[in-house]
Amino acid sequence: MEGNIEALTGALALIGYGLAAVGPGVGIGIVVGNAITAMARQPEMQNDIRTTMFLGIAFTEALALIGFVLFFIA
Amino acid sequence: MDPIILATAECDFENEVICAPSNVLELFELPTLFHIGEFAFTRTSFLILLAAFLSVLVLWLGLRKPQLIPGKMQMMVEGMVGFVRDGIARDIIGPEGAKYAPYLFSMFIFILIGNLFEVTPLINFPITSRMAIPIFLSLLTWAIFVFVGFKKNGIRYFTDIAWPKAVPVALRPLVGLIEVVSTFLLRPLTLAVRLFANLVAGHLMLSLLLGSGIAFVLAVGDIGFRAGLGFIWFGVGMGIYLFEIVVAILQAYIFTLLSAVYISSSEHPQH
Numbered sequence: 310m311e312g313n314i315e316a317l318t319g320a321l322a323l324i325g326y327g328l329a330a331v332g333p334g335v336g337i338g339i340v341v342g343n344a345i346t347a348m349a350r351q352p353e354m355q356n357d358i359r360t361t362m363f364l365g366i367a368f369t370e371a372l373a374l375i376g377f378v379l380f381f382i383a
Numbered sequence: 384m385d386p387i388i389l390a391t392a393e394c395d396f397e398n399e400v401i402c403a404p405s406n407v408l409e410l411f412e413l414p415t416l417f418h419i420g421e422f423a424f425t426r427t428s429f430l431i432l433l434a435a436f437l438s439v440l441v442l443w444l445g446l447r448k449p450q451l452i453p454g455k456m457q458m459m460v461e462g463m464v465g466f467v468r469d470g471i472a473r474d475i476i477g478p479e480g481a482k483y484a485p486y487l488f489s490m491f492i493f494i495l496i497g498n499l500f501e502v503t504p505l506i507n508f509p510i511t512s513r514m515a516i517p518i519f520l521s522l523l524t525w526a527i528f529v530f531v532g533f534k535k536n537g538i539r540y541f542t543d544i545a546w547p548k549a550v551p552v553a554l555r556p557l558v559g560l561i562e563v564v565s566t567f568l569l570r571p572l573t574l575a576v577r578l579f580a581n582l583v584a585g586h587l588m589l590s591l592l593l594g595s596g597i598a599f600v601l602a603v604g605d606i607g608f609r610a611g612l613g614f615i616w617f618g619v620g621m622g623i624y625l626f627e628i629v630v631a632i633l634q635a636y637i638f639t640l641l642s643a644v645y646i647s648s649s650e651h652p653q654h
Binding site: 357360363364367368370371374375377378381382 | 407408470474475573576577579580581583584587633636637640641644
């Protein structure tokens with residue numbers, strides 16, 4: 310059977326990005342959820358918790374964005 | 384000619400739903416204005432110089448004649464400086480963080496203005512969407528935190544990372560290797576890629592959506608009812624435009640915050 314995978318390159322790139330976005334999506338949800346719980350338990354620590362939350366979001370979002378950029382490069 | 388105008392010029396309105404150029408990378412290559420010998424001075428170079436000039440201009444206008452009861456411009460600039468110096472430098476690095484505040488603030492305002500070029504009406508191109516600026520700024524941060532680490536702690540800075548005492552002996556080589564690669568290689572790289580990828584994604588979405596929107600609506604003579612697609616794309620584009628303003632400010636803040644975190648981990652190595 311003669312198959313041509315060249316035609317699927319665009320679709321494969323799209324699937325690749327979709328798979329790569331699952332992990333950071335769940336991760337950011339966990340980070341922000343725990344940050345909300347912490348802010349509710351100790352309202353006086355809100356600012357520190359908010360800063361740490363942004364830090365956590367930045368780290369996990371980087372991976373999703375690397376996937377997004379590679380989708381356009383591939 | 385402008386790449387987005389070219390892209391919409393070759394757009395096939397009958398069959399395609401959105402106007403995308405065949406190679407999206409050409410949306411990021413702006414035309415050359417003039418040559419200095421071998422060096423091509425493109426519109427991007429001009430925008431980088433403009434961002435630097437605007438950063439200095441904002442500070443100069445705000446702090447030119449400081450009054451005891453500040454005017455609006457002075458209050459705004461002092462607010463930003465205070466935000467970076469207290470909220471980022473002092474809170475993260477500690478009391479001696481104030482000496483890094485000039486570097487952090489310069490970086491913050493340059494990246495902020497550079498990112499905001501994405502949403503400025505006539506400019507619409509973030510300078511940080513070309514890898515040169517993010518990688519250079521992150522190399523500067525890397526140079527600073529490595530230099531501070533070695534200056535404050537000597538060679539112990541490296542040995543404490545490569546041979547962590549807080550881990551069982553059997554695992555130390557592996558964890559040490561992971562820590563060394565993560566600290567000295569991955570940190571500058573992800574710092575740059577995070578800023579770069581966020582801004583590239585934003586610019587791509589805005590160019591494609593808003594460009595297609597206008598192109599479809601303007602081609603109503605050719606395609607009649609299909610021009611309604613243009614309105615949908617334009618509406619989504621405007622939503623993303625508002626989101627991009629938030630992303631621009633947030634990414635500048637995160638870059639500065641992470642630089643401060645890395646510097647603080649060199650000043651006070653905790654492991």
